[in-house]
Amino acid sequence: MADLSIAVRQVGDVAVLLPAGFINAHTVRDFEEGLEDLVEKGRYTILINCKDLSYISSAGLGAIMGLIETVREHGGDILLSNLQDNVFAIFDTLGFTQLYRVFTDEDQALAAASERKD
Amino acid sequence: MDQSQFRLVIPSQTRYLNLVTGLAKRASLVAGLDDATAAKVSIAVDEAVTNVIIHAYGGEGEHSVELELRFTAEALEIHIWHSGRGIRGDQMVLPDPKEYIKHPRKGGLGLLLMSRFMDEVQFKADEVSGRNECCLIKKIS
Numbered sequence: 478m479a480d481l482s483i484a485v486r487q488v489g490d491v492a493v494l495l496p497a498g499f500i501n502a503h504t505v506r507d508f509e510e511g512l513e514d515l516v517e518k519g520r521y522t523i524l525i526n527c528k529d530l531s532y533i534s535s536a537g538l539g540a541i542m543g544l545i546e547t548v549r550e551h552g553g554d555i556l557l558s559n560l561q562d563n564v565f566a567i568f569d570t571l572g573f574t575q576l577y578r579v580f581t582d583e584d585q586a587l588a589a590a591s592e593r594k595d
Numbered sequence: 596m597d598q599s600q601f602r603l604v605i606p607s608q609t610r611y612l613n614l615v616t617g618l619a620k621r622a623s624l625v626a627g628l629d630d631a632t633a634a635k636v637s638i639a640v641d642e643a644v645t646n647v648i649i650h651a652y653g654g655e656g657e658h659s660v661e662l663e664l665r666f667t668a669e670a671l672e673i674h675i676w677h678s679g680r681g682i683r684g685d686q687m688v689l690p691d692p693k694e695y696i697k698h699p700r701k702g703g704l705g706l707l708l709m710s711r712f713m714d715e716v717q718f719k720a721d722e723v724s725g726r727n728e729c730c731l732i733k734k735i736s
Contacts, residue, residue: 501609501613501645502645503610503612532638534638534642534645535642535704535705536645538704539704562631563635563638570708571708
């Protein structure tokens, strides 16, 4: 199994990015490129579904942080769903759950993204 | 004091990070820590070794990073040695999470995670050997 694989699908106006594996300093560039590719294509509302993400280090957090202002300036946002306990602990410990909208599952996140657009 | 320990030396390459974090997690469980705490210890070790590879060695992959895991009744200690650029304890400036959230940017979070997830984080320099050490301690409660 690869250290990290990334799938992307579009659900309405929301680009759903699914990282599978772990994100650390070794794999972060792939994750970063996945996010940057969406932004370059003008997909500014991004949901990162973390159901298959087993681990994220500060390198991965930095990749998200590096784009949050850009997507919000364009009226979009980065949302998170399906965080495993240890991944949630990282976001929560750093207070990032105040910066990002975190949802239990993808459907909730998509509904919230849809409401925001209305 | 009853103590057991073992050492691991890896090349200064990020491809070995997952091996080290996996080891740190398993070692934490062996030491008696619970799953959630073991995950936090493994993240702290990831951050410490990443700092060595990226910052102390400037991303050069031909160096080595030495880890020693010490198990005592009171704590799990993880000592990380390298010969690259060191950091002193008084140079360890932790970002303020509230300010970080107001002004998002890349970088600066590794030390914060290490300090939040471990009970002690120490940086030392050995002037005789010229090596630098980062010591992470998690107490067994």
